[in-house]
Amino acid sequence: MSPGPSVITVTLNPAIDQTITLDRLSVGHVQRAKAVQHNAGGKGVNVAGCLADWGVPVAATGFLGADNQAPFTAFLDAKGIADHFIRVPGETRTNIKIADLSAGDTTDINLPGLTASGTHWAALTKGLSQMVPAGALVVLGGSLPPGLPDHAYADLCDLLTAAGARVVLDTSGAPLTAALASAGAKPWCIKPNRAELEGWAGRPLPDRAALLDAAADLLALGLGQVVISLGADGALFIDGGQAVQVRLPPVQAVSTVGAGDAMVAGLTAAALAGLPLEQTARLAAAFACAKLAQVGPHLPERTVVEALAAAAETTVLA
Numbered sequence: 001m002s003p004g005p006s007v008i009t010v011t012l013n014p015a016i017d018q019t020i021t022l023d024r025l026s027v028g029h030v031q032r033a034k035a036v037q038h039n040a041g042g043k044g045v046n047v048a049g050c051l052a053d054w055g056v057p058v059a060a061t062g063f064l065g066a067d068n069q070a071p072f073t074a075f076l077d078a079k080g081i082a083d084h085f086i087r088v089p090g091e092t093r094t095n096i097k098i099a100d101l102s103a104g105d106t107t108d109i110n111l112p113g114l115t116a117s118g119t120h121w122a123a124l125t126k127g128l129s130q131m132v133p134a135g136a137l138v139v140l141g142g143s144l145p146p147g148l149p150d151h152a153y154a155d156l157c158d159l160l161t162a163a164g165a166r167v168v169l170d171t172s173g174a175p176l177t178a179a180l181a182s183a184g185a186k187p188w189c190i191k192p193n194r195a196e197l198e199g200w201a202g203r204p205l206p207d208r209a210a211l212l213d214a215a216a217d218l219l220a221l222g223l224g225q226v227v228i229s230l231g232a233d234g235a236l237f238i239d240g241g242q243a244v245q246v247r248l249p250p251v252q253a254v255s256t257v258g259a260g261d262a263m264v265a266g267l268t269a270a271a272l273a274g275l276p277l278e279q280t281a282r283l284a285a286a287f288a289c290a291k292l293a294q295v296g297p298h299l300p301e302r303t304v305v306e307a308l309a310a311a312a313e314t315t316v317l318a
Helices: 041-053 070-079 118-131 152-162 173-181 194-201 206-221 259-273 277-291 302-311
Strands: 006-009 015-022 036-042 058-065 086-088 093-098 104-109 137-142 166-170 225-229 235-240 243-247 313-316
Touching: 006 041, 006 070, 006 086, 006 118, 006 206, 015 118, 036 041, 036 070, 041 058, 041 070, 041 137, 041 259, 058 118, 137 152, 137 259, 152 166, 152 173, 152 225, 166 259, 173 194, 194 206, 206 225, 206 235, 206 243, 225 259, 225 277, 235 277, 243 277, 259 277, 277 302
Parallel strands: 006 058, 006 137, 015 093, 058 086, 137 166
Antiparallel strands: 015 036, 093 104, 225 235, 235 243, 243 313
16 A cells, blocks of 8 residues: 555454434333444444545554455445455454434444454454554554454554554553553553543542543553543543543434544544644544434534534643
């Protein structure tokens, strides 16, 4: 690939997202769906889709089941995303998303993924080594499939940092802990939510001061930026010199699926453009807010996102 893509996303455990829309979810009762929609999904896939809509050259890799790859190939082709996925025998999992219009929230039922072998992993790392140009941003997103060790993302951070890339890592649990505990290269940026950060810190983080303390601990490990998503309270953006909290006006959510991934796409686009932290916070929050009105990994017109970014409320904390 020449020239190399500006951004590469890696999705090791993708999914076909089946989003079922209901007027109201009533547990234990027969439901009549208003609509059902199937979308190629997984964190890195969602990030790539939003970045492509923003006009960023992007490539996507990871593992795909060979038996039901059609939704992914169609999505990547339609978005103009370079397809570098490794095909694995079997089917990519389907995740069920139940969108409750009355509550404005979504219930997720996530299934296990395909098993990745050592041969598949070797093909993936070889491909990344060949396609990552110096200065690229690489987004590693989502859970790990069966067959890969908890330190898989830590290994990729080493590989990609050595190639001159900046790594944005969006995962949780043991893979996040392993990446942050590694003696090797750390990710440049992570985007946990409060619960995920508490899982890493091993303690409750009940208020903003506690969250900022945890972020400072992360920066001390060698990270360049920490973004903590806080749901209705917006998000905290912290780097070595500043901390910013951003909030956006409430919007009617059609689907909350992928809103966090859209935020990762926004902060990645901002990093690519070299924006300062406050503008990064505005753009990332606008991506997330704009995504709430979409089903699937899409953004509305650029002017809509820009208007949301301009309307964002930011508070500089340090």
